[in-house]
Amino acid sequence: MNTIRNSGLGCTLLGAIALSGTAAYAAEQITFVSQGGAYQQAQTVAILDPSAKKLGITINQDSIPDAWPAIKTQVSSGKPIWDVVDTPTGYCLRGGEQGLIEKLDFSKIPNAAAMPEAYRSPYSVSYEFYSSVLAYSQKTFPKDAPNSWADFWDVKKFPGRRALRNHPIATLEAALMADGVAPDKLYPLDVDRAFKKLDEIKPHITVWWTSGAQSAQLLNDGEVDMEMAWNGRVSAVAKEGAKVAFTYNQGILQSTSLCILKGAPNLATAVKFLNEAVDPVHQANLPLHIDYGPGNPNAFETGVIKPERAAQLPSEPANAAKQALMSYAWWSSPAGEAAEKRWASFMQK
Amino acid sequence: MLALVSPALLVILALIVLPVGWLAWQSIYHDGFTLVNYRRVFTEDIYWRSFALTFEISLAVTLIALLLGYPVAYLANTLPKGWSILILSLVVLPFWTSVLVRAYAWLVLLQRSGVINQFLRYLELISEPLALVHNTFGTVVATVHILLPFMVLPLYATMQKIPNDLMQAGASLGASPSLTFVRVFLPLSLPGVLAGCTMVFVLCLGFYITPELLGGGRTVMVSMLVSRNVELYNQFGAASAVAVVLLLSVLAIFFVVSRFISLDRVLGQK
Numbered sequence: 001m002n003t004i005r006n007s008g009l010g011c012t013l014l015g016a017i018a019l020s021g022t023a024a025y026a027a028e029q030i031t032f033v034s035q036g037g038a039y040q041q042a043q044t045v046a047i048l049d050p051s052a053k054k055l056g057i058t059i060n061q062d063s064i065p066d067a068w069p070a071i072k073t074q075v076s077s078g079k080p081i082w083d084v085v086d087t088p089t090g091y092c093l094r095g096g097e098q099g100l101i102e103k104l105d106f107s108k109i110p111n112a113a114a115m116p117e118a119y120r121s122p123y124s125v126s127y128e129f130y131s132s133v134l135a136y137s138q139k140t141f142p143k144d145a146p147n148s149w150a151d152f153w154d155v156k157k158f159p160g161r162r163a164l165r166n167h168p169i170a171t172l173e174a175a176l177m178a179d180g181v182a183p184d185k186l187y188p189l190d191v192d193r194a195f196k197k198l199d200e201i202k203p204h205i206t207v208w209w210t211s212g213a214q215s216a217q218l219l220n221d222g223e224v225d226m227e228m229a230w231n232g233r234v235s236a237v238a239k240e241g242a243k244v245a246f247t248y249n250q251g252i253l254q255s256t257s258l259c260i261l262k263g264a265p266n267l268a269t270a271v272k273f274l275n276e277a278v279d280p281v282h283q284a285n286l287p288l289h290i291d292y293g294p295g296n297p298n299a300f301e302t303g304v305i306k307p308e309r310a311a312q313l314p315s316e317p318a319n320a321a322k323q324a325l326m327s328y329a330w331w332s333s334p335a336g337e338a339a340e341k342r343w344a345s346f347m348q349k
Numbered sequence: 350m351l352a353l354v355s356p357a358l359l360v361i362l363a364l365i366v367l368p369v370g371w372l373a374w375q376s377i378y379h380d381g382f383t384l385v386n387y388r389r390v391f392t393e394d395i396y397w398r399s400f401a402l403t404f405e406i407s408l409a410v411t412l413i414a415l416l417l418g419y420p421v422a423y424l425a426n427t428l429p430k431g432w433s434i435l436i437l438s439l440v441v442l443p444f445w446t447s448v449l450v451r452a453y454a455w456l457v458l459l460q461r462s463g464v465i466n467q468f469l470r471y472l473e474l475i476s477e478p479l480a481l482v483h484n485t486f487g488t489v490v491a492t493v494h495i496l497l498p499f500m501v502l503p504l505y506a507t508m509q510k511i512p513n514d515l516m517q518a519g520a521s522l523g524a525s526p527s528l529t530f531v532r533v534f535l536p537l538s539l540p541g542v543l544a545g546c547t548m549v550f551v552l553c554l555g556f557y558i559t560p561e562l563l564g565g566g567r568t569v570m571v572s573m574l575v576s577r578n579v580e581l582y583n584q585f586g587a588a589s590a591v592a593v594v595l596l597l598s599v600l601a602i603f604f605v606v607s608r609f610i611s612l613d614r615v616l617g618q619k
Contacts, residue, residue: 066580068580068583069579069580072583072585094583166566167581206480206483206565207483207565207566208565208566208567209566210561210566214562221460221461221462222461222462223460223461223462223483337582340581340582341582343581344395344569344577344581344582345393345394345395347566347567347569348394348395348398348399348567348569
């Protein structure tokens with residue numbers, strides 16, 4: 001899973017400035033890694049800066065669109081340089097099983113302990129939510145727009161060019177929902193059935209996108225009429241004036257999580273930071289800066305997020321109820337990994 | 350002598366020999382010696398398909414680049430100096446633009462709402478936009494554009510060295526210009542052709558960004574297979590094995606070519 005948002009040179013620079021500008025002798029510091037772009041800027045303002053201030057620590061930032069290979073190389077080299085990583089939840093789980101990620105002691109992370117169990121794992125805490133939604137061009141569909149994955153698969157009723165992500169995660173879920181599986185009955189995924197359903201739509205897919213930026217551009221340029229895309233990407237181009245919209249109906253609710261590298265250089269501070277980062281108030285500040293939902297649902301009770309804003313967010317309870325909650329535990333199970341591998345041959349056939 | 354070159358040797362050791370050695374090691378060692386990664390590369394369909402597609406695309410790109418590049422190099426060689434400088438600058442100019450930017454530029458040109466489709470529609474030559482990108486076609490077009498200088502420059506260098514006297518001798522013996530070209534100039538330019546083709550072919554084998562952006566997800570070249578193995582499947586061993594096989598293919602190509610011309614020529618040193 002890569003580039004949920006633009007990989008941001010800006011943030012790398014920010015990180016560099018933070019590195020050079022801070023007292024090298026500051027008592028406590030951590031290195032925090034996220035995915036860059038507008039997203040990392042938003043969390044810097046909403047979460048990282050306030051947390052650093054409150055804890056009296058220095059947070060050095062780095063950014064990388066896809067942290068997974070770097071985590072693996074850093075930890076197996078025996079000398080990781082990063083402490084906390086914001087990465088798709090599946091990597092935290094898989095990394096935990098492979099001994100690359102620290103197991104968390106939730107008694108030291110009260111803010112996370114108060115979150116629903118589905119939102120955390122032994123190795124990670126949900127940090128923010130985004131959603132893989134059905135997005136479409138309002139030019140092609142001024143009314144009677146596609147509203148479910150069954151509509152997406154219905155090429156007769158909704159003629160037009162389509163794009164899906166070149167990745168099995170969320171795509172298999174969409175295929176099963178198109179085939180009539182209820183959003184809360186998806187797991188364990190019926191992989192054969194999903195691929196069979198995908199075979200149906202494959203000839204009608206013009207592009208299999210690989211980055212979030214690409215998906216936004218496809219819709220914006222009219223290269224496709226409907227696609228699966230991340231909600232924040234769609235709303236960003238809509239804000240710039242593109243005639244595009246999306247529905248949360250049958251969206252696949254996904255999260256990135258915070259996890260700590262095994263043998264992180266500043267382990268104790270990292271745990272303290274992790275607790276602070278999921279504090280409901282910091283969390284509630286995030287959606288004021290970007291279209292992603294708080295990882296901690298208690299944020300909706302702080303009063304910081306206005307109801308009309310909450311209604312736009314993927315993890316807002318009413319929106320969440322229309323969607324399927326991605327099971328990262330299933331995807332990092334042997335069956336999930338086998339499904340991922342099957343994707344490559346599906347694409348090449 | 351050794352004292353003089355040893356810093357250079359150290360750099361090569363640290364930056365090339367060690368990483369490549371580590372790569373090779375990783376492909377055969379995972380909790381013990383194993384050939385499973387190589388077995389997979391040679392038995393699983395998707396690897397075969399990727400290698401086949403990569404070689405096909407590289408071949409197509411090389412041939413197109415040759416057809417486009419030869420006349421350009423020939424013109425640069427025969428026209429007066431001012432013109433030839435202009436032509437060569439135009440060929441080299443794109444070098445200073447990043448591959449990524451050029452790939453996106455082609456996207457802007459080729460997509461449905463792109464310049465080319467809009468122009469064709471304006472002329473009413475087509476009613477529906479053509480599918481020029483997000484497929485192998487778009488990949489080949491952009492790759493040719495990026496690799497064309499690697500064809501033109503070796504060709505031009507070789508042509509420069511063909512003595513004009515030979516052409517005049519041919520003419521004075523009564524051969525028509527086209528016959529002198531076919532019998533004298535063309536054979537003498539063949540080393541340049543081989544050098545240019547080798548450069549373009551080998552570079553194309555490792556292309557990554559262009560097929561990733563312009564291939565629509567279906568054009569899976571070998572380098573993309575390497576990255577997917579790491580990013581999606583977490584199989585560093587498999588990725589290394591693919592990389593090693595690709596590296597060996599390139600070395601094999603250089604070895605074969607070196608039987609015909611000196612490698613210095615291919616690498617543009619002479």
